Amino acid sequence: MSVRPKKSLGQHFLKDDNIARKIVEAIAGFKQKTVVEIGPGTGVLTSKLIEKENINFYAIEIDSESFEFLNIKYPTLGKNLIFRDFLKFELKETFTQPLTIIGNFPYNISSQIFFKILENRDIVMDVVCMIQKEVADRIKSSHGNKTYGILSVFLQVFYDIEYLFTVGPKVFDPPPKVNSAVIHLRRNERKKLDCNEELFFRIVKLGFNQRRKTLRNSLKSILLNLPTDNEIFGKRPEQLSVEDFINLTNLIDSSKDQ
Ligand code: SAH
Numbered sequence: 302m303s304v305r306p307k308k309s310l311g312q313h314f315l316k317d318d319n320i321a322r323k324i325v326e327a328i329a330g331f332k333q334k335t336v337v338e339i340g341p342g343t344g345v346l347t348s349k350l351i352e353k354e355n356i357n358f359y360a361i362e363i364d365s366e367s368f369e370f371l372n373i374k375y376p377t378l379g380k381n382l383i384f385r386d387f388l389k390f391e392l393k394e395t396f397t398q399p400l401t402i403i404g405n406f407p408y409n410i411s412s413q414i415f416f417k418i419l420e421n422r423d424i425v426m427d428v429v430c431m432i433q434k435e436v437a438d439r440i441k442s443s444h445g446n447k448t449y450g451i452l453s454v455f456l457q458v459f460y461d462i463e464y465l466f467t468v469g470p471k472v473f474d475p476p477p478k479v480n481s482a483v484i485h486l487r488r489n490e491r492k493k494l495d496c497n498e499e500l501f502f503r504i505v506k507l508g509f510n511q512r513r514k515t516l517r518n519s520l521k522s523i524l525l526n527l528p529t530d531n532e533i534f535g536k537r538p539e540q541l542s543v544e545d546f547i548n549l550t551n552l553i554d555s556s557k558d559q
Contacts, residue, residue, distance in 0.1 A: 304343050304366050306475055311407025312364070315345045315431075317472035324403070324483055325349040327429045327465060331401050335359070339387050339404035339414065339430075342367050344374055346403065351375060359395075361387045388413055392421045399424055405431040408477065412436070412452060418486075422459045428486040434467060437482035444542045451509045455502070457543050458494065460486035496550040504550055508538035516541075516549070527556045 306312040315321055325346055328336065334357050341347040341360040350358050361383045362368050368384045375382070383390070388410065392400075402425055406414055411432045418425050435448075441462045442448040456462065463485040470476035494501055504520060511519040517534035524534075533541075533549055541549065 304370050310364050311409040313473040313477045314343050316474050321345045328401055331427050333399040333401055333426050335398050335400035337402050340407055344371050361385055399426045402428045408433045426488045431481050431483045434480040434482040437484050449539045454505050461489050496547045497554045501550040512538050
């Protein structure tokens with residue numbers, strides 16, 4: 302039995318065992334014992350993860366064909382192989398302990414996976430994942446760059462980002478049209494933002510939704526008639542560091558109360 306790759310599920314199966322080994326080795330030494338793989342597919346990472354001692358391993362797969370294939374190939378996985386859509390899976394209903402997420406992510410939904418990870422940031426301590434290189438570049442991008450955006454700010458607030466290595470298309474079946482990259486996100490020390498979190502997320506989103514406009518213009522629906530003489534309102538979102546966004550949130554929040 303084999304699994305027919307489905308484009309709609311972002312299936313590009315990794316064929317290179319060395320790269321698979323390098324990805325799995327990247328989680329060595331992490332403190333948390335629970336390891337959750339997103340999208341095991343045909344099991345190239347899974348086969349190495351189940352050999353690891355001292356971890357509690359789970360895999361979440363949406364594709365019934367892959368699920369059946371893995372059930373037969375790795376019967377010891379049992380209930381730890383979960384047949385579900387990761388985006389609809391309530392991590393905290395199953396896991397209460399800190400955990401690691403690993404996977405060659407389906408590229409078509411990688412941003413949504415990161416938003417889901419952010420929602421669960423109090424238990425997701427480390428993420429080692431392969432994604433489209435362009436998305437990896439955006440995530441690690443800092444202010445002042447064209448590629449700096451919503452995902453960079455949101456992830457960098459709560460995670461330290463490490464770019465591990467680049468992977469070309471030829472090692473996949475079928476090969477994707479783009480280059481790939483493996484990155485490591487590690488939860489930082491920040492438990493809470495030093496500002497109104499909900500307002501912070503709104504400001505970052507609204508700002509980058511119209512990234513060419515100054516913040517004075519793009520944030521109109523929040524600012525209403527608040528004073529905008531501070532020079533920060535004349536800037537564009539990509540000029541603001543993560544700290545600047547926190548300061549901006551506090552500035553807006555405090556002038557609202559006056
Ligand atoms: N880990 C495998 C497969 C990577 S391809 C390898 O390295 O070869 C991406 C995998 O994610 C596929 O198996 C696909 O079926 C799965 N997938 C896609 N969308 C998913 C979702 N919403 N939830 C869980 N798995 C998903």
